[in-house]
Amino acid sequence: MMKLKSPPVNSLSLELLTEFAISLEKLENNRACRGVIITSSVPKIFSSGLDITEMCGKSMEHYTEFWRAVQEIWLRVYSSSMVTVAAVNGSSPAGGCLIALSCDYRIMAENPKFSIGLNEAQLGIVAPFWFKDTFVNVVGHRIAERSLQLGSLHSAPEAHKLGLVDELVPEEKLMEKAAAVMAQWLALPDHARQLTKTMMRKPVVDRLVAHREEDIKNFVTFISKESIQKSLRMYMEMLKKRKS
């Protein structure tokens, strides 16, 4: 099991992304480890997505390093040879949703206050093509298109209806259910499951691998624009105001 633990909201900072990648690499290289459940140890939050402060007021070099780390996590989770189950025990916007979408199976606590989705448009930013591809591969083109354009955050029941999560279970049963799903997936021979996963996911993975540097350049150019920086600053202010 891998538990995200970066209070208050598990925002994916460069540091957390780096630790996450190292932990995944260790598990991937351990032949005795055939599956991983990804969850959170922060109450009510799976992950608040990418750490917005990493994308605000920093240097081009920093944005480059940060975006490479985001790409790395996605590549590692999406193309993992292990069975990956997301036990979504709280809200999971944007980058948090991407982590869950990149797993093989998603189980969410059935609390209607928890929400999940790719809400980038609400921040005035655009989900890159590989976020979009991952989303389309889970929910289909039409649902992904509408949800991405509106930057929708879906309540847990809505997310289940759309197929964004595979199952809803009472909060107290989440880990038990995740373990049961893991056992079911691990009952299959690894080689057949792994080859099938690769066949299904390879085109999307290859697309980023082939355009990785170009994608970093696009991100750095986009995020450095003063208009985008302004949108992000306003969004952070809104989060703080909402609190007070």
Ligand SMILES: CCCCC/C=C\C/C=C\CC/C=C/CC(=O)SCCNC(=O)CCNC(=O)[C@H](O)C(C)(C)COP(=O)(O)OP(=O)(O)OC[C@H]1O[C@@H](n2cnc3c(N)ncnc32)[C@H](O)[C@@H]1OP(=O)(O)O
């Ligand atoms: C055509 C050309 C295209 C080119 C495209 C190229 C590249 C693409 C470009 C850009 C893509 C970038 C992709 C980004 C994906 C992301 O993940 S962006 C992050 C989106 N996340 C959110 O919107 C979540 C925001 N947070 C919340 O909604 C809530 O915080 C919460 C998670 C629901 C929790 O609520 P709760 O009430 O419990 O907590 P608070 O809101 O009080 O938060 C506590 C504390 O934490 C700070 N905070 C929250 N989220 C973040 C975050 N994601 N990053 C940094 N900080 C965060 C919040 O501000 C509070 O701080 P405090 O006031 O100082 O305590």
